[in-house]
Amino acid sequence: MSKVHNYSAGPCILPQDVFTEAAKAVTDFNGIGLSILEISHRSKDFVAVMDEAITLVKELLNVPEGYTVLFLQGGASLGFLMSAYNMMPEGGKGAYVETGTWAKKAVKEAKLLGNVEVIASSADKNFNYIPKGYTIPSDADFLHLTSNNTIFGTQMKDFPKSDIPVVCDMSSDIFSRSVNVADFDIIYAGAQKNLGPAGATLYIVKDEVLGRVKRSIPSMLDLKVHAEKDSMFNTPPVYPIYVAMLNLRYMIKEGGLEAQQKKAEERAALLYNEIDSNPLFEGTTAVEDRSNMNATFVLTDESKKDQFDEMWQAANINGLKGHRSVGGYRASMYNALPIESVQVLVDVMKKLNS
Numbered sequence: 001m002s003k004v005h006n007y008s009a010g011p012c013i014l015p016q017d018v019f020t021e022a023a024k025a026v027t028d029f030n031g032i033g034l035s036i037l038e039i040s041h042r043s044k045d046f047v048a049v050m051d052e053a054i055t056l057v058k059e060l061l062n063v064p065e066g067y068t069v070l071f072l073q074g075g076a077s078l079g080f081l082m083s084a085y086n087m088m089p090e091g092g093k094g095a096y097v098e099t100g101t102w103a104k105k106a107v108k109e110a111k112l113l114g115n116v117e118v119i120a121s122s123a124d125k126n127f128n129y130i131p132k133g134y135t136i137p138s139d140a141d142f143l144h145l146t147s148n149n150t151i152f153g154t155q156m157k158d159f160p161k162s163d164i165p166v167v168c169d170m171s172s173d174i175f176s177r178s179v180n181v182a183d184f185d186i187i188y189a190g191a192q193k194n195l196g197p198a199g200a201t202l203y204i205v206k207d208e209v210l211g212r213v214k215r216s217i218p219s220m221l222d223l224k225v226h227a228e229k230d231s232m233f234n235t236p237p238v239y240p241i242y243v244a245m246l247n248l249r250y251m252i253k254e255g256g257l258e259a260q261q262k263k264a265e266e267r268a269a270l271l272y273n274e275i276d277s278n279p280l281f282e283g284t285t286a287v288e289d290r291s292n293m294n295a296t297f298v299l300t301d302e303s304k305k306d307q308f309d310e311m312w313q314a315a316n317i318n319g320l321k322g323h324r325s326v327g328g329y330r331a332s333m334y335n336a337l338p339i340e341s342v343q344v345l346v347d348v349m350k351k352l353n354s
């Protein structure tokens with residue numbers, strides 16, 4: 001079987017070892033003679049999976065005391081609303097940094113609940129940079145950030161220093177680098193980029209957040225309800241959590257986030273170096289804000305498009321097409337993408353220019 005180089009933006013590549021083990025559990029989980037798909041989420045075998053997944057998240061991200069890790073549903077798209085519900089008091093205000101499509105969607109949901117001030121935006125240049133040097137209003141109840149802009153290919157290399165609580169959508173770069181969890185009140189992330197399959201959503205919540213806002217919150221959107229029920233207020237997405245747990249184990253075995261960060265930097269350097277040195281290609285974002293996860297680029301000579309598309313497809317590359325709001329190409333290089341796959345793409349780019 002020939003190897004496909006999977007640059008999909010999400011759901012995305014996961015390690016082969018994880019697929020192999022996950023496949024086994026579908027027919028016989030832990031040797032109990034039952035599939036993981038047919039056991040109770042309250043069985044001791046699955047409760048052990050949930051406990052291990054939470055423990056491994058804490059270990060990998062060095063989550064300090066006083067934080068709760070939850071595996072919920074609804075994707076990061078529900079996280080936009082849920083984070084606002086749990087952070088925005090009646091008549092309150094959220095400060096949002098608008099760095100792309102997902103950040104705009106977060107703004108839209110928060111507006112349902114209170115005042116939203118967009119304190120910085122890169123909309124003026126089609127979100128091709130990360131705004132800097134803005135003032136964070138001290139009268140806002142929280143600051144909302146998006147760490148990596150999956151569609152536009154920018155990434156916050158540093159987070160702004162904030163005196164107000166910070167909420168961050170880390171969907172597309174969580175577990176690709178170490179972050180100081182203590183700087184955030186809520187981190188949320190859809191699983192399907194660096195963690196596992198679609199269906200589970202990770203929340204890392206400072207305990208002080210739980211019950212802080214005095215408004216009434218629908219039970220399914222209340223982080224306190226989910227925390228009190230250990231992520232089992234309703235039936236959790238058993239299989240996505242199991243696969244995420246296997247991937248968390250795998251990341252630890254590979255050397256933790258230091259190793260993942262090193263790999264991410266190596267992949268990104270290899271590809272951006274080719275984009276910068278090859279006259280047929282051009283990056284679409286500010287160089288200092290380039291994402292290590294999603295590299296966006298265009299051809300400088302559109303007449304080469306058909307030839308390039310044919311060449312990368314023939315090289316077994318999948319998922320390179322750019323998002324319709326940017327055009328061109330997007331190479332998503334999540335944790336499980338081997339550097340060899342990046343070399344295959346770089347070789348195609350070189351060949352186009354020879």
Ligand SMILES: *Cc1c(COP(=O)(O)O)cnc(C)c1O
Pocket residue numbers: 010074075076077078102146148149150169170171172190191193
């Ligand atoms: C993919 C993505 C989302 C949307 O996630 P869903 O799980 O599909 O709701 C939100 N934010 C960012 C940064 C993303 O990359």
